[in-house]
Amino acid sequence: MVPHLVTALTGPLLDLEEKIIAATPAIERWFRLEWQEHTPPFYCSVDLRNAGYKLAPVDTNLFPAGFNYLATEMLPLSVQAAMAAIDKYCPDARNLLLIPEVKDRHPRYLENIARLMQIFRQTGLHVRLGSLSPEITQPTPLALQDGNMLVIEPLVRSPNGRRLGLKDFDPCTILINNDLSAGIPDILQNIHEQSLLPPLHAGWALRRKSNHLTAYDEVAKKFGKLIGVDPWMLNPFHAKCDEVDVHSGDGLDCLATNVDALLAKIRKKYKEYGIKDQKPFVIIKPDAGTYGKGIISVRDAAELKDLTAAQRERMSIIKDGKVVSDLNVQEGVPTFESIKDSVAEPVVYMIDRYVVGGFYRVHAERGVEQNLNAPGSQYMPLAFAQQHAVPDVKAKPGTAAPNRFYVYGVVARLALLAASLEMERTDPNPEVY
């Protein structure tokens, strides 16, 4: 079941990992206390990059798909965490309404939806699917590849307009698995009697990566202090340029300046830590939303002058036709992990405050510096069986796979905590949510 992970299972424990493992009691206590103050997102997945010398989250997804890639043996962990989450929002819940992506009918995405329905059914809820698509005007079957059938139904507002549901189905919890990058549909607005999770401002119509990165800076700083490591070990440098138009060239100066400044900072850190076999690079990402699209990798500001038409196209068009204007420049973190000859990056899944599983995203045709969330990627489920474990600190380096998984769970939870701060601070209407 667990694939042979060339590095995760055989590589030596890194200095950072050793420090995290040694500080486990302090770390777990710190998380407990943080969760007294902040509410974790209902669910979340975090893409990590492990460069050996640093381990950092590179994407924090508040509408996670991919639950179908988690090891089925570990499903009870998801169910237990979902029970805790439901208990918090809606103890008297009978029904949960799940709103999936509108256009994604890929068999793998439908399997994710089926898995989420299974998890919440197993907490004892009635679970049904509601569609944001105007084309769904009646219950519509969606065939899964295994022969099972899902049914998606039109959303209905209650006669008094205050509640959202389906025909004869009044949910307490409405769980959104649609990242809302196309905007916030009217039918989701002004719902105050039900738990709409995550809140609407988590959607890419409103959410901005830069807010998350700022919150993460703060979390990484506190955590770095807690365990006595340079926060850079956990946090890529980043900067932001507003209103860049890669076609006209407006704003490219800002981009070039930031790229140069970041590369210089990275070079300095590489020198400080004796990192010699890695050449600094940065990633440029749109501030609003992505499906792994609109991302380019740059080693020198000069490359910005020579962007190909295709690259410009990639940067300007992201999901649902929204044109890029605000761009983040972020330190590139190569992955040093591979499975057979393919580069791999870990993805960690959480429900409420709990790590419930993860997998490796593997791409045979991509390099160690490239974004792996791209067509052709494969998924290797990991049981993450010991993900909560205080690993055996006496284990010989390289013999204790769970060590690495625990560390992944810690860094993913740092991103989770940052998402929690981000959601608090960007809440347009704090007293409503």
Next chain:
Amino acid sequence: MVPHLVTALTGPLLDLEEKIIAATPAIERWFRLEWQEHTPPFYCSVDLRNAGYKLAPVDTNLFPAGFNYLATEMLPLSVQAAMAAIDKYCPDARNLLLIPEVKDRHPRYLENIARLMQIFRQTGLHVRLGSLSPEITQPTPLALQDGNMLVIEPLVRSPNGRRLGLKDFDPCTILINNDLSAGIPDILQNIHEQSLLPPLHAGWALRRKSNHLTAYDEVAKKFGKLIGVDPWMLNPFHAKCDEVDVHSGDGLDCLATNVDALLAKIRKKYKEYGIKDQKPFVIIKPDAGTYGKGIISVRDAAELKDLTAAQRERMSIIKDGKVVSDLNVQEGVPTFESIKDSVAEPVVYMIDRYVVGGFYRVHAERGVEQNLNAPGSQYMPLAFAQQHAVPDVKAKPGTAAPNRFYVYGVVARLALLAASLEMERTDPNPEVY
């Protein structure tokens, strides 16, 4: 890993099970709402007897041993539930003090202690062992069969007398795994600043089975109404006789009357439900504490006159030399489950409100009506992988093992809820705990 359970895996779904499975959403919601009102015991194990026509808890243990028999693959479920529990009592905890049995040095019991320490270490706590024995005056090693070593240390009250700990170890949570049947030691008295779990009145020095049975009557009645079944399906009849002295014969009249009355009530139920191949019997148990000792099985009140000296001895002496006086008479529930040719009964483990695993207690030399918690019993861990599952109601009878495990988890949680009510109602000092 999962042993071949002749009945659990191949037997048809029983009427009661079908009703429980069909009512899952209502049941889970009801539990959620009950846990809003009542605090579950920190941990608990429940012995069940499945007679086919009825499924009932027969022992609710608030100081559960046997965590070592749970399937290791399912350990993350225990860790996650323990995290939730610690979070509730002591979010700022760094240290947990575990107090084991004083005299039990059986390798299996030490493995239970080692497993509990592992679970709580994996929540990120420092865990150490404290001894109630005056013989432990310095840190003392306890060898495990696998070659590892535990260390047990003398308990120390803080200089101001308000806190309990070890030398240089001040715990927030004190977890007792000693059933206190020998009385409540002075060193555990008047601890108000720390979480002493379970509370002292859960110990057999104070606890009485009859209080639990009364609370369970109430829970079973509510639950029976919820799912539309006769509560008798889940609850053995019972009665109590105070101050029985089996040696002098004082109080034996009460016992005989109750035995006769119970047997008559059972016969009536058997007739009502067409149970023909089972002859009614009752179990007589001391009201205070047991290790499976002091229990006898009776088919006719006349047998009470002919108790052998050995039976009288068994009934009068229970753990740590306490003489029996108050006795419970309880409807006997035979087990219809077996593994190979041995009779088996399921035991379900819970931490906080969560089912975290279970096993079958199997005894090759005992009959279907006998107590299996006796020397010679063996333990077959069950993954209980789907214990939370709303089972697949469309599964053909006999094909879906998880169905039965879910039902076991439900009935065990009924006993857990009864224990919660029992603890509330018997609390000698409600404002302290």
